[in-house]
Each structure stands twice: as structure tokens, then as C-alpha cells.
Amino acid sequence: MKRFPLLPELTLVVVLVLTPYVLTHVGFSYDLMQRVLDWGILGIGFDLLFGWTGLLSFGQAAFYGTGGFVTAWLLLDGGMHSVWLALLIGTIAAGVVGVCLGWFAVRRIGIYFAMITLAFGQMAFFIEFNPLSDFTGGENGLPGVPVPTLGWDGWAFRINTGLPMYWVMAAFFLASFLLGRRIVHSPFGVVLRAIKENTARAAMLGHAVPRYKLAAFTIAAMFAGLSGGLLGVFQSFMPPDAFMLDTSGQLVVQTVVGGVGTLVGPAVGAAVWLWLRDNLQLIPGVGSLWKLILGAIFVVLVIALRRGICGEIRHLWSRRRLARLPDATRETRAPEVHVAPVMTMTAPLIRARPDAPALETSDLSKQYGGLRAVDQVSFAIQEGTIHAVIGPNGAGKSTLFKMLLDEVHPTEGQVRLFGRQITGMGATRTAQLGIGKSNQLNTLFLDLSARENMRVAALGRRRGAFRLDVLRRADSIAEVERQVETALASVGLTARGDLPAHVLAYGEKRRLEIGMALATGPNVLLLDEPLAGMSPEERISTRTLIREIGRGRTLVIVEHDMDAIFDLADRITVLYEGRKLADGSPDDIQRNQAVQDAYLGGMRDVHEPA
Amino acid sequence: MPSLALLLSQAFNGLALGTLLALVSSGLTIILGTLGVLNFAHGSLLMVGCYVALVVLNATGSWLLALVSVLVFMFVAGVLIERVIMRLFYQRPPEDQILVTFGIGIVVVETMRALFGSQTQHMAVPPWGEGVTRIGFLIYPTYRLELIGIIAFTLLVQYVVLYRTSLGLVVRAGIENAAMTGILGINVPRTFLLVFGFGVVAAGVAGMLYGPILSVTPDSGEVYLVQAFVVIVIGGLGSFPGAVLGGLIAGEIMSITSAFNSAYSEVMLYAVMALVLVVRPQGLFGTEGRV
Numbered sequence: 001m002k003r004f005p006l007l008p009e010l011t012l013v014v015v016l017v018l019t020p021y022v023l024t025h026v027g028f029s030y031d032l033m034q035r036v037l038d039w040g041i042l043g044i045g046f047d048l049l050f051g052w053t054g055l056l057s058f059g060q061a062a063f064y065g066t067g068g069f070v071t072a073w074l075l076l077d078g079g080m081h082s083v084w085l086a087l088l089i090g091t092i093a094a095g096v097v098g099v100c101l102g103w104f105a106v107r108r109i110g111i112y113f114a115m116i117t118l119a120f121g122q123m124a125f126f127i128e129f130n131p132l133s134d135f136t137g138g139e140n141g142l143p144g145v146p147v148p149t150l151g152w153d154g155w156a157f158r159i160n161t162g163l164p165m166y167w168v169m170a171a172f173f174l175a176s177f178l179l180g181r182r183i184v185h186s187p188f189g190v191v192l193r194a195i196k197e198n199t200a201r202a203a204m205l206g207h208a209v210p211r212y213k214l215a216a217f218t219i220a221a222m223f224a225g226l227s228g229g230l231l232g233v234f235q236s237f238m239p240p241d242a243f244m245l246d247t248s249g250q251l252v253v254q255t256v257v258g259g260v261g262t263l264v265g266p267a268v269g270a271a272v273w274l275w276l277r278d279n280l281q282l283i284p285g286v287g288s289l290w291k292l293i294l295g296a297i298f299v300v301l302v303i304a305l306r307r308g309i310c311g312e313i314r315h316l317w318s319r320r321r322l323a324r325l326p327d328a329t330r331e332t333r334a335p336e337v338h339v340a341p342v343m344t345m346t347a348p349l350i351r352a353r354p355d356a357p358a359l360e361t362s363d364l365s366k367q368y369g370g371l372r373a374v375d376q377v378s379f380a381i382q383e384g385t386i387h388a389v390i391g392p393n394g395a396g397k398s399t400l401f402k403m404l405l406d407e408v409h410p411t412e413g414q415v416r417l418f419g420r421q422i423t424g425m426g427a428t429r430t431a432q433l434g435i436g437k438s439n440q441l442n443t444l445f446l447d448l449s450a451r452e453n454m455r456v457a458a459l460g461r462r463r464g465a466f467r468l469d470v471l472r473r474a475d476s477i478a479e480v481e482r483q484v485e486t487a488l489a490s491v492g493l494t495a496r497g498d499l500p501a502h503v504l505a506y507g508e509k510r511r512l513e514i515g516m517a518l519a520t521g522p523n524v525l526l527l528d529e530p531l532a533g534m535s536p537e538e539r540i541s542t543r544t545l546i547r548e549i550g551r552g553r554t555l556v557i558v559e560h561d562m563d564a565i566f567d568l569a570d571r572i573t574v575l576y577e578g579r580k581l582a583d584g585s586p587d588d589i590q591r592n593q594a595v596q597d598a599y600l601g602g603m604r605d606v607h608e609p610a
Numbered sequence: 611m612p613s614l615a616l617l618l619s620q621a622f623n624g625l626a627l628g629t630l631l632a633l634v635s636s637g638l639t640i641i642l643g644t645l646g647v648l649n650f651a652h653g654s655l656l657m658v659g660c661y662v663a664l665v666v667l668n669a670t671g672s673w674l675l676a677l678v679s680v681l682v683f684m685f686v687a688g689v690l691i692e693r694v695i696m697r698l699f700y701q702r703p704p705e706d707q708i709l710v711t712f713g714i715g716i717v718v719v720e721t722m723r724a725l726f727g728s729q730t731q732h733m734a735v736p737p738w739g740e741g742v743t744r745i746g747f748l749i750y751p752t753y754r755l756e757l758i759g760i761i762a763f764t765l766l767v768q769y770v771v772l773y774r775t776s777l778g779l780v781v782r783a784g785i786e787n788a789a790m791t792g793i794l795g796i797n798v799p800r801t802f803l804l805v806f807g808f809g810v811v812a813a814g815v816a817g818m819l820y821g822p823i824l825s826v827t828p829d830s831g832e833v834y835l836v837q838a839f840v841v842i843v844i845g846g847l848g849s850f851p852g853a854v855l856g857g858l859i860a861g862e863i864m865s866i867t868s869a870f871n872s873a874y875s876e877v878m879l880y881a882v883m884a885l886v887l888v889v890r891p892q893g894l895f896g897t898e899g900r901v
Contacts, residue, residue, distance in 0.1 A: 108887075110704040111648045114648065119836060119840050122876070123877060126877050126880075130874070253713075291720045291723075292720035298716065299717060302713055
């Protein structure tokens with residue numbers, strides 16, 4: 001891919017230029033081609049929403065219809081002469097409706113999101129059909145939409161239906177595709193993919209997930225608005241069925257058939273769907289069954305060939321690429337640690353009080369039904385120290401940890417970061433303020449490469465909680481890239497950076513998990529059982545890594561490996577049954593009678609790797 | 611301002627529509643709650659029940675026979691869909707489940723179109739439901755009154771099965787935590803099969819009962835599918851009482867609104883849904899955080 005960076009774009013240009021001369025011989029009329037391209041533009045927006053962000057919307061008809069009727073109404077009754085201007089306003093109008101409906105819809109995911117968008121799509125249909133029928137023509141639609149003109153005054157010429165109109169549609173499709181590619185390869189697009197892969201982790205890395213979802217929803221709505229406007233323009237008629245549920249449904253089907261997450265997939269799917277519809281209808285005896293046949297094909301595709309046409313092609317392509325990568329199948333050893341670069345990665349800090357401890361809890365409690373998982377725990381972690389939290393299983397360590405970054409809201413009590421209260425802010429805000437966390441169980445973006453995983457993490461604080469930087473390339477921010485490479489190097493994954501995270505070995509995934517927390521450039525780093533499941537060899541090198549990370553940074557560790565804890569920690573807090581049992585230096589803890597009775601008495605059991 | 615008589619009669623209409631929506635939504639919500647699958651084919655299966663009843667009625671004229679046929683046919687259809695297709699999808703993401711049931715819906719609708727055509731068919735009101743009944747100053751079609759009773763009874767049967775039998779206990783346990791229910795030694799796949807079957811039967815029975823009021827075409831189910839979604843969002847995902855109360859609320863909203871201006875009846879329904887999403891996003895009976 002790297003050798004031909006513009007290959008997809010060039011291929012598309014060639015296909016679009018050849019289409020009217022080749023496909024006319026196999027049953028494609030100009031009208032059909034224009035229709036395919038129109039569905040294709042609608043589909044690029046939908047693919048950004050579904051294929052990249054993972055939000056399956058059944059309500060795209062609402063925006064398709066809005067863009068279409070606003071454009072058509074402006075040209076017919078609104079006294080507007082420029083078709084281009086009307087298309088622009090229609091697109092913006094669809095975007096405005098998208099923001100409004102999206103504000104409700106993105107609060108929910110999965111099943112709920114599909115249901116809500118479907119319901120809103122129907123609502124838009126009923127509004128268009130009844131209360132607004134004076135503007136939309138009700139069930140008659142708006143006939144007589146004028147064709148666009150190019151040029152000014154005496155030099156203006158009309159773009160007539162047929163081949164000229166095809167070129168207009170092709171140009172719009174190409175522009176939409178180019179824009180779609182830019183969005184996909186921008187930092188914004190990378191965050192969208194991360195949200196699809198693992199929403200909770202994306203939020204923990206400091207990305208404001210709801211705003212990204214709303215932005216993706218709005219962008220999809222604007223693509224839909226543009227294609228709706230073009231629909232009325234190229235066929236000189238704005239039909240009321242643009243608003244119907246069937247439109248949204250057909251879009252979903254075409255996208256799945258053509259390939260989700262490929263941008264051109266929806267257009268390919270539309271070509272297959274519409275061509276089969278037109279040509280099956282010509283066969284006697286089969287004609288009325290065309291939709292049954294297509295429906296059955298769709299079901300089979302969803303069951304067996306989930307990637308769709310373009311997706312399968314890309315899958316074969318990338319498998320060949322993976323096979324050619326050197327050392328792609330060999331696992332890497334745990335790394336030699338590079339001290340210096342790790343130090344430079346901490347982002348600047350906002351301090352409430354100069355003398356405040358890095359992290360401080362007061363009377364922190366969490367109640368789950370009848371169970372008090374954490375009970376009135378207060379402790380302070382001094383800046384630049386390594387602080388360990390230990391305790392037998394079920395002592396409340398993980399719950400306490402989750403409350404430190406407000407991933408779980410406490411029932412009572414507070415957490416302060418450098419003197420600033422952070423309770424109630426949520427994990428995204430606390431990540432932005434400088435808390436990074438690696439989890440006990442790996443939470444990676446499995447379909448992204450190791451390098452992209454690091455990039456999502458590094459973008460979090462450097463770029464801010466939300467930014468609509470859709471036009472720059474994701475790897476073009478120099479300081480983020482430095483941070484990505486440093487983080488990769490410090491966990492020894494540089495050579496494996498281009499592999500998708502799901503093919504990495506377990507130990508490598510574990511290191512990636514820690515590396516991502518590091519790549520956010522945190523001021524306070526929380527490590528939840530960083531050594532869990534590692535081999536003895538990896539434990540040693542990871543311990544070295546942790547010690548190096550700990551220089552100039554505040555570290556909080558939960559771990560069962562007592563050797564590691566007493567070796568690394570400056571201070572230890574012992575939890576027992578949700579309460580703080582002891583708090584002190586490793587020596588104090590080792591001598592503490594209560595700790596010995598409650599916990600270290602069973603040292604031999606705990607000593608073994610968990 | 612509409613007259614009191616009109617408002618009252620619309621309130622009754624709302625009750626009839628509301629009980630129907632409650633029945634349609636209950637099937638959808640039980641499947642959703644237990645299997646975690648949102649069945650986009652539910653609306654089309656509603657119409658299957660309608661057509662099966664129509665065929666049997668045209669051949670024999672017996673409502674009892676029609677009811678038995680609908681029960682058997684729908685249960686078998688549900689079992690087949692679950693065994694052949696849905697079983698492959700429990701481990702796949704919800705988006706895939708939505709896509710496949712959506713596809714099944716297309717196939718079912720188009721099969722009905724191939725068999726019966728697109729034109730509207732009429733199902734006669736049963737002999738015991740003909741004519742009108744006078745309640746005070748209200749004159750109301752008898753069948754609609756009876757329908758309210760029949761559906762209330764059907765919902766009661768569902769309630770008893772869900773909350774008073776051991777199968778119901780397993781289903782409710784499955785709604786709470788399917789994996790744990792399996793660990794306790796309960797045959798979860800068989801429970802899933804039965805639940806899917808019963809959910810489909812609920813759709814079919816609703817279709818049959820509402821047949822005489824509906825204009826019967828292969829596509830008619832779509833409207834009720836979407837309205838059932840709204841009911842579930844209002845009532846709470848996977849909640850049986852939520853489906854019943856949500857159904858009644860939805861029916862009343864649409865009927866009362868159309869007493870003022872029928873153009874806004876559907877719009878008002880979605881507006882209320884949006885309001886619920888803001889004020890109580892988990893729905894009336896839903897638990898926060900499940901979906």
C-alpha cells in the first residue's frame with residue numbers, strides 16, 4: 001500500500017471514466033449509473049458512521065429526505081436560482097437535523113441506537129408527509145426540479161440529463177470519496193475506529209466519545225443531505241419515498257453487500273442491487289420475485305460472507321501483505337529498557353496547590369447493594385513515588401483503583417489530583433488531567449495495529465478531548481509520533497508495530513496495554529496487576545521498565561507479586577475487606593503485626609504468581 | 611377543542627391500539643430480554659399470523675381452527691428460524707443480529723407477496739364480534755371491545771407463565787444473566803428456543819386478532835414493528851411490564867392526539883419517546899446499564 005499511496009483514488013478515477021462506455025453494454029443505463037452514484041454518496045457517510053464508528057443507523061432516510069426537499073423547495077418555491085447553492089444549503093440543513101437527532105441517539109449504543117434512529121427516521125417521514133405537506137408536496141413529491149448550470153451570464157450552459165449529468169454525479173462521488181478518505185486517515189478517523197473497537201478504552205484514554213459519535217453522526221447526515229439533494233436534481237423530481245424506512249433499509253443492505261468499512265462498498269452494493277432489480281424484472285416468471293431473491297442473498301451474505309464484496313477483496317489483499325512482512329510470525333522478546341526517552345513523555349501539569357500530594361483520597365467508599373467493596377479509605381500518594389496497593393483477593397483493590405480515575409463513581413468520599421477534586425468528572429476528563437491506567441485484563445483495539453493503538457493513546461492528551469481535524473493525516477503530528485515511537489520502543493514492540501494487535505502474543509499484548517497507558521504521557525500512572533500472566537523472564541524486564549517509568553513520575557500499582565512490590569514500592573497501602581489495614585514503607589508493612597495476621601500469614605499462598 | 615364524546619371514544623380506541631401494541635411488544639421484548647436479540651422480522655411475522663388465519667378462515671370459517679393453526683404454525687416457524695439461523699448469531703455482535711433478522715424480515719414479506727399478492731385483503735369480523743355496543747352515550751364496535759378483553763387475557767396468560775411457572779423463572783433468570791443460568795445446569799439453548807417460539811407466537815396471535823381491523827397487506831407489519839420499538843424504548847428494554855404499560859401509553863398518545871389533529875398523532879408518539887430518552891433513558895421499567 002505504501003508504495004502506491006494514491007492507488008485507491010486513481011483506480012476510482014479510471015473506473016468512473018470508463019463506466020459510461022463499458023457498463024452501458026451490460027444493462028446499465030445512465031439513469032441507473034447516476035442512481036448508483038447517488039446511493040454511493042449516501043453510503044460514504046453511512047459507512048463512516050457504521051463501518052468506522054460502529055453505529056448502525058436505520059434512520060438515514062431522515063437526512064436524505066431533508067437534504068432533498070430543502071434543495072428542491074429552494075429551487076422551486078424559494079426563488080433560488082443556483083442549484084449548487086441550493087445543494088449546499090440542503091446539505092447544511094441535513095447536518096442541522098443530524099445534530100438535533102444525534103444528540104438523542106448517540107447516548108445509546110447497539111440495539112438501542114438502531115431502534116432510536118429507526119424511530120426518528122419514521123418521525124421525519126410523518127412530519128414530511130403531514131404537517132409539512134404544503135412544502136414537500138405530501139405524497140406527490142416535488143416535480144420539476146431544475147438541472148444545474150455551469151458558468152455565468154452569457155457563458156452559462158445547462159447540464160442536461162444523460163451523460164453530462166453522469167459526469168456531475170461522478171465528480172460529486174469522487175469528491176465525497178476523497179473527503180471520506182481524508183476523514184478516515186485523519187486523527188479524527190483513527191479515534192472513530194478506536195471507539196468502534198473498544199469504546200470504554202477510548203474514553204479512558206481521554207477522548208470525549210459522545211462528541212466524536214455526534215460528529216460522525218452529523219457528517220453522515222450531511223453526506224445524506226447532499227445525496228438527497230442530488231437525487232432531486234438529477235431526476236428532476238424529488239420523490240416522497242426518499243423519507244421512507246425502505247430507503248434506510250436498502251442503504252443498510254447495499255452497504256453490507258458491497259462491504260462495510262470500505263467507503264466504495266455501498267456504491268458497489270447499490271450497483272449489484274439495482275442492476276439485479278432491473279434485470280431480474282425482465283425475466284418472465286422471476287420478475288415479481290426479485291426482492292425475495294435479493295433478500296435471501298442478503299441473509300446468506302450476513303451469515304457467511306460478512307465482509308461483503310469489497311471487504312473480501314481487501315481482506316485477501318491485506319493477508320498477502322501480512323505474509324510478506326518480515327518476521328511477522330516471530331514473537332519478540334521483552335525489551336532492554338531505554339531510560340532517557342521515557343522520561344520526556346510526561347505532559348505539563350495543572351496544579352491546584354503547589355504542595356498538594358499527587359493523588360489523595362478521603363473517606364472513599366463504594367457500596368454495591370449490600371456489599372461495601374471499599375470502606376472509608378483515605379491515603380495520600382506523594383509526587384514522584386511508587387505507591388503499591390496490596391491485599392488479598394476481594395480486598396477492594398480494583399474497585400479502589402477504578403475510583404481513582406473516576407471510572408467508577410464512589411458512593412462517598414473524594415479523590416484529589418494535585419489538590420484538585422476529580423470525583424464525578426468521569427474517566428475522559430481525568431485522563432485529560434493526567435491520570436493514565438493500564439488494566440488488569442487487556443483492553444486493546446484489536447483490529448488496529450500496535451502502532452495505531454499507541455497513537456490513539458498518544459493523541460488523547462496531546463490533541464485534547466475532541467478536535468475535528470478531519471483534513472490532516474493521523475501520523476502528521478510530530479510530537480505525537482515521537483511519543484508513539486518512544487512508547488513502542490520502551491515496551492519493545494517497535495519491530496511489531498505494524499501488526500494488528502490481535503495477532504500479537506499474550507506477553508506482547510500485555511506490554512502494549514502498559515505501553516498505551518504510558519503513551520498518554522500521564523502524570524500519575526495506575527498499573528492494575530501489570531505482571532499478571534507474564535513469564536518469569538518478562539516479569540523481570542517489566543519490573544525494570546516500571547522502575548524506569550517511575551523516575552519523575554507518580555506510579556500506583558496493584559500487584560500480587562510480593563517480590564516485585566517490596567522491591568519497587570516506596571510506600572504500601574494494605575487493604576483488607578474493603579478497609580485500610582495499614583499504610584507505610586515496605587519495612588513498616590513487613591513488620592506490621594496486623595498485616596502479618598490478616599495477610600502475610602498466608603504469604604506462602606500469595607507468593608506464587610496469581 | 612374536541613367534544614368529550616370524541617375524546618372518550620378516542621380514549622377507547624387508544625385502549626384497543628394500546629393492548630395490541632402491548633401484545634406485539636411483549637413478544638419482541640421477551641426475545642430481546644432473554645436472547646439479547648432485537649428481532650427486526652417481528653413485524654413481518656405479525657402479518658404471517660394474519661395470513662395464516664385468513665387462509666384457514668377462508669377454507670373452514672372456524673375461528674377456533676384458525677387460532678389453533680396460528681399457534682402451531684407460528685411456533686414451528688419460530689423454532690425453525692431459531693434453530694437454523696439465530697443460533698449462529700448469539701456470539702456475534704448485536705449489529706449482525708439486527709442485520710440478519712432484518713434480512714429475514716425482507717424474505718418473509720416477499721414470500722407473502724409472492725403467495726398472496728400486494729393488494730389489500732379483508733378479514734371479516736367474527737360472528738360473535740359483529741355489530742356495535744352502547745356504553746352510556748358511547749357507541750362502539752363490539753369486536754374492538756372484545757379485543758381489549760381478549761388481549762388483556764392473553765397478556766395475563768403470558769404474565770402467569772412468566773411469573774408463576776418454573777419455565778418463566780428460567781426465562782426471567784435468563785434475562786438477568788444467561789451465562790449464570792447456564793452454569794446452574796439449566797438447558798439454556800432449549801429455553802432460548804422456547805422463548806423465540808413464544809415470542810413469534812405472540813406476534814402471530816396479535817396479527818390474527820387485529821386482522822379484522824387492519825388492512826392486510828404483506829407490508830402492514832412494518833408500522834407496528836416501529837411502534838413496538840418506541841414502546842420498548844418507553845417501557846424499558848426487555849421488561850414485560852414495561853412493554854404492557856408502554857403499549858398502553860403509546861396507544862393513548864396516538865389516539866388522543868388524533869382527536870385534536872390526526873396529522874400529529876405519530877409525530878407526538880416520537881416526541882414522547884425523545885422526552886423519555888432525556889428524562890429517563892433506561893425507560894420506565896428498565897435497569898440502567900444493561901444495554
